[in-house]
Amino acid sequence: MTVPGFQGPWAGSSDHAILAQDIGVQYDLRFSRKKPVRESMASVILRKPPERFWALRHLSVRLSQGESLGVIGPNGAGKSTMLQVLAGILQPSEGRLEVRGAVSGLLTLGAGFDEELSGRENILLGGAFLGLEDRVTRSLMPGIIEFADIGQFIDTPLKTYSSGMRARLGFSIATAVDPDILLLDEVLATGDATFREKSKGRVIELVRSAKAVVLVTHDMNWVEEYCNRALLLEKGEVIMEGAPSEVVALHLERTAQAKAEREAAARAAGLGEAALAPRAR
Amino acid sequence: MLRFRPMFPSAARATLRSGPGTATPLRLLRQAIDEVVSRRRLIRYLVQADMKKRGSDTLLGNLWWIFDPLLQMLVYVVFITIIAQRSQPDYPLFIFASILPFKWYQSVVTDSTMSVVRQSSLIRQIAFPKIVLPIATATAEVVGFVWGFIPLLGLMLFYADRITIFLLWVPVIAVVQYVFSVASAIFVAAANVFFRDLGNIVTHLMRLWWFLSPGLYSIDNLNSVALFKEHHVLLDIARLNPLATLFEAYRGVIYGAADGKGPPHMPDLGSLAGLLVASIVLTALAAIFFKRLEPSFAKVL
Numbered sequence: 325m326t327v328p329g330f331q332g333p334w335a336g337s338s339d340h341a342i343l344a345q346d347i348g349v350q351y352d353l354r355f356s357r358k359k360p361v362r363e364s365m366a367s368v369i370l371r372k373p374p375e376r377f378w379a380l381r382h383l384s385v386r387l388s389q390g391e392s393l394g395v396i397g398p399n400g401a402g403k404s405t406m407l408q409v410l411a412g413i414l415q416p417s418e419g420r421l422e423v424r425g426a427v428s429g430l431l432t433l434g435a436g437f438d439e440e441l442s443g444r445e446n447i448l449l450g451g452a453f454l455g456l457e458d459r460v461t462r463s464l465m466p467g468i469i470e471f472a473d474i475g476q477f478i479d480t481p482l483k484t485y486s487s488g489m490r491a492r493l494g495f496s497i498a499t500a501v502d503p504d505i506l507l508l509d510e511v512l513a514t515g516d517a518t519f520r521e522k523s524k525g526r527v528i529e530l531v532r533s534a535k536a537v538v539l540v541t542h543d544m545n546w547v548e549e550y551c552n553r554a555l556l557l558e559k560g561e562v563i564m565e566g567a568p569s570e571v572v573a574l575h576l577e578r579t580a581q582a583k584a585e586r587e588a589a590a591r592a593a594g595l596g597e598a599a600l601a602p603r604a605r
Numbered sequence: 606m607l608r609f610r611p612m613f614p615s616a617a618r619a620t621l622r623s624g625p626g627t628a629t630p631l632r633l634l635r636q637a638i639d640e641v642v643s644r645r646r647l648i649r650y651l652v653q654a655d656m657k658k659r660g661s662d663t664l665l666g667n668l669w670w671i672f673d674p675l676l677q678m679l680v681y682v683v684f685i686t687i688i689a690q691r692s693q694p695d696y697p698l699f700i701f702a703s704i705l706p707f708k709w710y711q712s713v714v715t716d717s718t719m720s721v722v723r724q725s726s727l728i729r730q731i732a733f734p735k736i737v738l739p740i741a742t743a744t745a746e747v748v749g750f751v752w753g754f755i756p757l758l759g760l761m762l763f764y765a766d767r768i769t770i771f772l773l774w775v776p777v778i779a780v781v782q783y784v785f786s787v788a789s790a791i792f793v794a795a796a797n798v799f800f801r802d803l804g805n806i807v808t809h810l811m812r813l814w815w816f817l818s819p820g821l822y823s824i825d826n827l828n829s830v831a832l833f834k835e836h837h838v839l840l841d842i843a844r845l846n847p848l849a850t851l852f853e854a855y856r857g858v859i860y861g862a863a864d865g866k867g868p869p870h871m872p873d874l875g876s877l878a879g880l881l882v883a884s885i886v887l888t889a890l891a892a893i894f895f896k897r898l899e900p901s902f903a904k905v906l
Contacts, residue, residue, distance in 0.1 A: 408903065415900045441654055452647035454731065
């Protein structure tokens with residue numbers, strides 16, 4: 325399939341699951357909820373120039389069927405924004421994005437759908453939110469319940485669940501729908517050790533069954549072991565994309581460097597205090 | 606481990622998402638209609654969840670749907686007949702015929718205001734058509750209105766001579782009101798995302814609207830008010846009020862002639878049809894407004 329007006333090294337290719345070219349997501353900080361409404365109103369009325377902030381910029385990725393992309397980077401690097409764009413939750417402010425196939429939409433797996441409803445009802449509601457047909461959700465139900473392993477709690481309201489149980493239910497729903505493109509955000513950190521192993525097995529299986537996977541994680545071992553490509557994001561920009569071992573190495577190097585710089589700065593400040601202390605005494 | 610087959614209805618369909626869309630209003634409207642039709646099951650589940658929640662957290666549960674309008678009626682009866690000393694035959698039934706639909710409309714507007722904002726965490730996690738949220742809220746409120754028939758019929762036993770075949774018009778009038786309330790719900794739900802003060806304003810706006818609408822009085826009573834005698838155009842404006850059309854219609858089939866001397870009669874079908882058409886147009890406009898703002902929801906919430 326060719327995209328009209330699309331030019332670039334990948335134009336005309338046909339086996340991709342995700343094709344992103346120069347994607348950017350811009351926030352106008354005037355309307356951000358992090359600001360009081362009074363300020364937003366004032367800045368609009370006073371015609372202040374918009375305060376633009378790029379949460380993500382110049383992102384170009386091509387992901388083929390069967391590939392697994394690990395996205396790493398420090399906090400606030402735009403990793404989650406990237407997933408939100410791929411899931412269709414956010415519309416890119418610039419660039420082109422082509423997503424081929426059904427995308428799993430559930431990003432944060434600890435989330436429930438309705439506190440008052442039972443686990444079973446939440447599965448139905450969740451399926452409806454994800455756009456599944458009802459009979460499909462019903463046929464998936466036994467598998468989801470079995471995998472989530474929450475026993476008789478499945479018929480009690482979600483508000484009685486522990487956070488681990490919520491995470492397990494969320495993970496089971498998100499992965500049961502068996503999407504063409506699976507987006508996962510830090511899932512491997514949910515639940516207890518046993519469930520973590522189990523969920524790891526599930527993700528590996530999804531990766532192996534020729535599905536495209538984009539995974540945001542801080543677990544470098546996972547990226548090296550199970551992803552065939554990795555992407556390092558910092559401050560909304562792609563620093564490096566390539567083989568997992570190289571990208572992870574660069575990330576660790578940069579993290580260590582940043583840490584050393586912070587420590588040096590702290591030491592300098594500490595030394596300053598230490599130098600001053602005797603005189604003060 | 607269980608193996609699942611791919612099952613998205615839209616599977617293997619390439620989607621192209623590029624920068625800010627330049628969709629025409631008509632295309633936005635068509636999108637909105639498609640979304641509501643394809644997600645009707647989601648709307649149903651949301652309505653069921655809403656109903657389940659209401660009954661569960663109070664001692665008397667759903668019985669409040671019966672007591673609420675009755676108590677409100679009692680307050681107005683005490684106020685109007687004892688303090689304001691106005692006499693209108695069978696006054697409790699007179700105001701109950703407007704309290705019931707107004708309570709419905711009021712709860713649609715106040716609850717829908719929060720319908721999108723309340724789901725902020727879900728909106729940041731899943732891509733789904735947000736327009737289902739206010740529609741589900743507006744639809745769930747129908748249940749409260751239907752429960753109100755129980756106290757209405759109970760009350761009518763005291764005024765048995767006013768029970769007529771015209772009561773069967775109530776569902777027809779309710780359909781018109783439903784369409785009008787959906788338009789309002791979609792509009793306030795989207796507006797509140799960007800203007801959170803709306804929740805506070807709406808409460809007072811609704812109260813003002815209630816007193817400006819012919820609920821406690823009939824529109825003919827306005828003829829004797831000095832202000833309306835001087836400015837006839839105000840009376841025309843009062844008649845354009847959608848709630849006035851609805852209240853007069855409900856009162857006509859439940860209570861009868863506004864002066865209390867005539868039995869229940871046919872509603873004014875012309876003005877009801879006019880309101881229905883206007884409400885459909887308003888719903889379309891509200892849906893376009895909603896769809897226009899929808900892409901920014903995830904960024905603002």
